[in-house]
Amino acid sequence: MSPDQTTAPDALSRGSWPEWRRIQDLLRTESVGGILLLAATLLAVVLANSPWSEAYFAVRDTHFGSDIGPLHLDLSIGHWAADGLLAVFFFMAGLELKREFVAGDLRDPRRALLPVVAAFCGAAVPAAFYLLVAARGGAEAMRGWAIPSATDIAFALAVLAVIGSHLPSALRTFLLTLAIVDDLIAIVVIAVFYTSDLQPLxxxxxxxxxxxYAVLARRGQRWFRQHAWGAWVILLPIGVVAWALLLNSGVHATIAGVVLGFTVPVLATDRADGGGPLPADHDPSYHGLAHQLEHRIRPLSAAVCVPIFAFFSAGVAIGGWSGLVSALQEPVALGVLVGLVLGKIVGIAGGTFLITRIRGVDLDPDIAWIDLIGLGALGGIGFTVSLLVAELSFPSGSTNGDVAKIGILLASVGAALLASAILSPRNAHYRAVAAAERVDTDADGVPDLFQDHTSSR
Known part of the structure; x- marks a missing residue:
């Protein structure tokens, strides 16, 4: 090859040092959220199968709120958790995705293509597997085809933080972006296929x-950064109004969170240079309002909103061992299990393989295909959004709704165990590699391995 010819960069090559630091911070926050999410889920399952089950379900189904004019806001506690608290979760998803494509490593289309394609394949293949397995349950069972399409960010990153402390940063970025994208895919699916009684007005x-909201967030971002209370007093009420209107439109209200998140500027637009070129992430003067909101709202989302949703959504009366065995014989539960545990691996790893073959590139020398299979298994932890889709797919308290939740719980646990079995040995390998690599840090504070990439496998 002549010197003037260029080659496409390796897939999943090592990202930048600022991106690595950001992913580390995010892993710490989501790990705590994942632990709280697990605790809330276990408590819900225990209560739903205990002598206090009637009280638990009575609290979940208790209504509060009142209609305001034509706006219907009298919802059960379970619906407030699913429609309201999850809007905060998807607001964070919108902020994170926009940040990745505007100022993160994935602003390079060559880097973005791989996780986006993997996310689409990781959503489509599990849905196809579900339909194949659940077809014998008839049209009603097949309504749940989108249940295994999403990856739970909090659970997946919490497991990754425990078993993958030394995995390459590119793998963590890949999983994070993939999880966000396929959660958004699931939300689009909800908007298109699970919208009933659409109210165009x-x-x-x-x-x-x-x-x-968009105009204030952009033109007033300097003021909002200087006055922390401003976002809560001004932007939050506007966001609540937008949420209430979407709730009454027939489109699922969580989509309001995503839309509002996309309107928040990622880069500072009030610099003397007009914002300048795309930033070096370590320069805080480039941070827009999204950076500030993310740091303030993420703990609320991870530690409060998502665990409360899980507490009111994951509670399902299993009926002991016999009930569990009976549930696993249902097409819906089997479809969810196969879709999440097997479909995610085939979709994510297969999508990655497909795009590397089409582009004619190889994986970065630091990464092996077994790592992608492990990440595919980790993607099978489809908890939060899967529970949401299950509630939208089947009537509350129906047999299909209950067995779908059982399938989600078992599939998420199985996916976590399978991912641990695959990635734990790989993590030990990368720990040894890290010890052997040159990790000197120059005066600029950036480790040499992020400046002088040395491959070791």
């Missing part, structure tokens, strides 16, 4: 507070 009215 409310949908149009929803755009008005979104526009106001």
């Amino acid at each position: 409310y949908l149009l009215l929803f755009l008005l507070p979104v526009a106001v």
Whole structure:
């Protein structure tokens, strides 16, 4: 090859030092959230199968709130958790995805293509597997085809933090972006396929507070950064109005969180240079309002909103061992299990293989295909959004709804165990590699291995 010819970069090559630091911070936050999410889930399952089960379900189904004019806001506690608290979760997803594509390593389309394609394959293949398995359950069972399409960010990153402390940063970025993208895919699926009784007027009215929110977030971001209370006093009420309008439009209200997250500027637009070129991430003067909101709201989302949703959604009466065995014979539960545990591996690893073959590139020398299979297994932890889709797919308290939740719980546990079995030995390998690599840090504070990439496998 002549010197002037260029080659495509290896897939999943090592990212930048600022991106590595950001992923480490995110892993720490989501790990705590994942532990709280697990605790809330276990408590819900215990209560739903205990002498206090009637009280648990009575609290979940208790209504509060009142209608405001034509706006219907009288919801059960379970619905407030699913429609309201998860909107905060998806607001964070919107912020994170926008940040990745505007200022993160994935602003390079060559880097972004791989996790996006893997996410689409990781959503489509599990759905196809579910339909194949659940077909014998009839049209009603097949309504749950989107249940295994999503990856739970908090659970997956919590498991990764425990078993993958030394995995390459590119793998962590890959999993993070993939999880966000396929959660958003699931939300789009909800909007398109699970919207009933669409009210176009409310949908149009929803755009008005979104526009106001976007203008204030962009033009007033310096003021909001200087006055921390401003976002809670000004932006939050506008966001609540947008959420209420979307709730009454027939489109699932969590989508309001994603839309509002996309409107928040990632880069500072109030610099003297007009914002300048794409930033070096370690320069805080480039951080827009999204950076500040992310740091303030992420703990609330991870430690409060998602665990409360899980507490009211994961509680299902299993009926002992016989009930568990009976549930696993149902097409819906089997479809969810096969879709999440097997479908995710085939979809994520297969999608990665497909795009590398199409582009004619290889994996980075530091990464092996077994790592992608392990990440595919980790992607099978499809908890939060899967529970949401299950509630939308089947009536509350129905047999299919209950067995779907059982399938989600078992599949998430099975996926976590399978991922641990695959990635734990790989983590030990990368720990040994890290000890052998040159990790000197120059005066600029950046480890040499992020400046002088040395391959070791």
